Amino acid sequence: ERGADDIVPAGSWEAVREAARACTRCPLHCHATQTVFGEGPKDARVMVVGEQPGDQEDLSGHPFVGPAGRLFDAVLSEIGVKRAALYVTNAVKHFKYEPRGKRRIHQKPNEAEIAQCRWWLKQEVDLIRPRLIVALGATAYFSLTGERRRLSDVRGQMLGMTEGRRLLVTVHPSYLLRLPDPQARQAEDARFREDLLHVLGAAS
């Protein structure tokens, strides 16, 4: 297997994104439509990290444009944060799924896939140099820290990272979409909104 260090000319975000298009570090590229790289201002103060592209992201090539992305956008607009000010990316850049009839059912990335893709995420962090990173869910948290903690132990706190960067961990919007009980959903939506309020201060 080719190491990504061999295929990436050091340098600009554009060069790294271009190199990521041809990534074969893990087998996920075999079945996905395309690499879904991060997007947003190169001087964004806040970087948001999700898990991996879903069906719609895989087809469109853009992160967080499907149901989870729409929920995320709605919460951002409720709290007055412009998505356009944020750099939005994923821990894993290819869609992983299982075909079921005509549908493609999302599968969680495994540790090896997350580990292979972490290299790209690190390039993004080093190039964007955000002040705050928001990890949406356990996969993003694991990719960024190498730690497998219970989300409830770290959620909603401002954690320290290197270079004075801070890390905010919250749930993934897909988790909210899967809650069957409307009351629980309402309560969890409110907590998610509260967690994301931390972004307000850091984004401006």
Ligand code: URA
């Ligand atoms: N879920 C994610 O984690 N990322 C996306 O881009 C879409 C859905």
